[in-house]
Amino acid sequence: MLQRFFLLALAFVFCCCPGVADVGDFTPCLEFFHSSWPPKGLAGTPICQRYNNRYQFATLYSRPRRSPWFSAYMYSAPTGKRPSSTWKFEPQLAHPEANGNMIPFPPGPLDQNVVESQAVNPDYINSSYTRGHLNPSLHHHTHEGRSSTFTLTNVVPQKSGSNRGPWEDLEQTVNQTLAAYCLGLAYVVTGVIPYRSDEHWLKNHRVAVPEYMWSAYCCPKYNTGLPDHLKTHFPTFAAVGRNDPNSTEEIVPINKTAKKQFRGYDVRAMPLETLEMYLKDRFNAVIQVFYEQCTTSD
Numbered sequence: 001m002l003q004r005f006f007l008l009a010l011a012f013v014f015c016c017c018p019g020v021a022d023v024g025d026f027t028p029c030l031e032f033f034h035s036s037w038p039p040k041g042l043a044g045t046p047i048c049q050r051y052n053n054r055y056q057f058a059t060l061y062s063r064p065r066r067s068p069w070f071s072a073y074m075y076s077a078p079t080g081k082r083p084s085s086t087w088k089f090e091p092q093l094a095h096p097e098a099n100g101n102m103i104p105f106p107p108g109p110l111d112q113n114v115v116e117s118q119a120v121n122p123d124y125i126n127s128s129y130t131r132g133h134l135n136p137s138l139h140h141h142t143h144e145g146r147s148s149t150f151t152l153t154n155v156v157p158q159k160s161g162s163n164r165g166p167w168e169d170l171e172q173t174v175n176q177t178l179a180a181y182c183l184g185l186a187y188v189v190t191g192v193i194p195y196r197s198d199e200h201w202l203k204n205h206r207v208a209v210p211e212y213m214w215s216a217y218c219c220p221k222y223n224t225g226l227p228d229h230l231k232t233h234f235p236t237f238a239a240v241g242r243n244d245p246n247s248t249e250e251i252v253p254i255n256k257t258a259k260k261q262f263r264g265y266d267v268r269a270m271p272l273e274t275l276e277m278y279l280k281d282r283f284n285a286v287i288q289v290f291y292e293q294c295t296t297s298d
Helices: 002-016 027-032 112-117 143-148 166-181 272-283
Strands: 045-051 053-063 067-075 130-133 155-156 186-194 212-218 236-242 267-270
Touching: 027 053, 027 067, 045 143, 053 143, 067 155, 067 212, 166 212, 166 236, 166 267, 186 272, 212 272, 236 272, 267 272
Parallel strands: none
Antiparallel strands: 045 053, 053 067, 067 186, 130 155, 186 212, 212 236, 236 267
């Protein structure tokens, strides 16, 4: 009965909405990138993340890793409580002819095409990793926008010490900074850095675990009366966070005085150019996050 329910849900997605190609091309959702210019240098599957027939954000997805390389979105000041976490998946990764609206995972058995094409909830259960949002619910104004972030194509395996510690602090700081000082549109890109070798995986060797997470924003129009400690945070800001307490301290040093549950999960703020230097070193490719380093207005 449960499997029949799932098949009926897929049939509804196929038949009731036009089959717009939301997987494989960023063209329909270039609005989420500064100057309509997606980051350059990373290879993957573009996803225009659609929820309730509206594009909400964009993701570059890695099919082999079953997790995203980055998600890109426009920041908007949040309102209301964090929505309940109804986890969703991307139908077009499993069935190219499907409609692009993300849909909730059904109870019971899953379509095997979905299982093979992307991460599913059982991958994270009892894995010792949390579902770490790249595009966080906190950075969106509407309930619809916040709810759309709860798709497994927007999350990576993230240790609790990072997700509920320094990385959460970073998300809060970015939220407060942009809300207070960004006068126009703010574009955010958040992604991952893989291990240099010996890739790490969740328990069943299906979903790759990142060694670091990174985030950067671009706010071309901002309040020039910035306090001294924020004058280097505009028009761009970047940071890298540790997702492995046993990693070397070359990119992010460890705060030895941090609380035990958060020790080794530090976040280091840095200029955009420094972030791109580390990305180039790890990916062995020139990575450009924002068009002309965010020096031009839209």
